[in-house]
Amino acid sequence: MPITPILHELLLDLLALLWPTECVGCGAADRECCASCLRALRAARPGHPPQLGTPCFARAEYAGVMRAVLVALKHGGRVRFARELGAQLSVPLHAARAQCGAARPPVIVPAPSRPASVRRRGFRHVELLVAAALRAQRRRGSPMPTVLRALRTTRGRRGQVGLGPAERARNAGLLGLRRTARAALRGREVILVDDVLTTGATVLAARDTLTAAGARVVAIVVLCVAERAPPPGN
Numbered sequence: 665m666p667i668t669p670i671l672h673e674l675l676l677d678l679l680a681l682l683w684p685t686e687c688v689g690c691g692a693a694d695r696e697c698c699a700s701c702l703r704a705l706r707a708a709r710p711g712h713p714p715q716l717g718t719p720c721f722a723r724a725e726y727a728g729v730m731r732a733v734l735v736a737l738k739h740g741g742r743v744r745f746a747r748e749l750g751a752q753l754s755v756p757l758h759a760a761r762a763q764c765g766a767a768r769p770p771v772i773v774p775a776p777s778r779p780a781s782v783r784r785r786g787f788r789h790v791e792l793l794v795a796a797a798l799r800a801q802r803r804r805g806s807p808m809p810t811v812l813r814a815l816r817t818t819r820g821r822r823g824q825v826g827l828g829p830a831e832r833a834r835n836a837g838l839l840g841l842r843r844t845a846r847a848a849l850r851g852r853e854v855i856l857v858d859d860v861l862t863t864g865a866t867v868l869a870a871r872d873t874l875t876a877a878g879a880r881v882v883a884i885v886v887l888c889v890a891e892r893a894p895p896p897g898n
Contacts, residue, residue: 688736689729696742697733704729705748711889716864718871719763719883721756726860726888734859734888738789746789750796753857753887757797758806760855760883769809770882771849772798775858775870776815776839788813793887794857809855814845814877815870839869841877850878861886 686693689701697705708730711722724730734749736742757772764770774790782788794811802808818838841849854874858867861884871881 688732688740688742696736696744697729697748701729701732702748705733705752708752711861711886713861713884713886713889714864716868716871716884718881719760720861720867720886721760721883722861722886722889723752723756724888726890730888737792738785738859741785743787743792746792746796747799749887750793750798751800753793753885754797754800756885756887757794757855757857758801760885761806761809764853764855764882768853769807770853770855771814771879772809772811773814773854773856773870773874774811775856775866776813776817778817790857790859793859810848812845812848814842814849815873816840816842839866839873841873846877849874852879853882854879855883855885856881857885859886860888860890862890 685696687695687698687701689697689704692698692700708724708728711724711726713720713722726734730752733742733745737745737749761770772794774788774794777785777788777790791811791813798808798811816839818840856867856870856874858870861867867884867886871884874881
């Protein structure tokens, strides 16, 4: 039986009494994400990805409440935010699937996480978001595609945060294909999904890896697009 909004609020009030918390967006007491910030998240400005040579779909800018909630999920372990972020990711994912037009649903391939990050967090955050997005689409009657963990990071890869464009490109190239994925990818259309797009280095390296395996990457979907710093001297 679904929880009514009133009962949901009562449960949140009880949890706030037992485990005091504050909004990740504005710091207000008693809610992990208050009603005002939740509205701001759902009304976030659209993201505008760069031209990557493959159609790219994004839900929002990596800023404000959207950024705060995603950071809380990735680095704060707030997995409860996956449902709301997944609902937001379902918007560009639906647009990408609609433009494919293939009789056979494309394979969804999430961007990989480094093993050290998975151990630290206890989950693969992009896969968590994809699962939540597909649940949101299923509630709207969309057929469920195959989700394939096809990519892996290779030794020496670091997190991309704090790296310059050249370092990002080198680091992003440290991707490989899981041996068990090659047969499942050959001849298939693929939608590649990531959480944040900055320079595009990661998704381009992933696209090239999937293409080399015989897949055709028909779309790239991201939750957020980060503002790219202007070149020095501008």
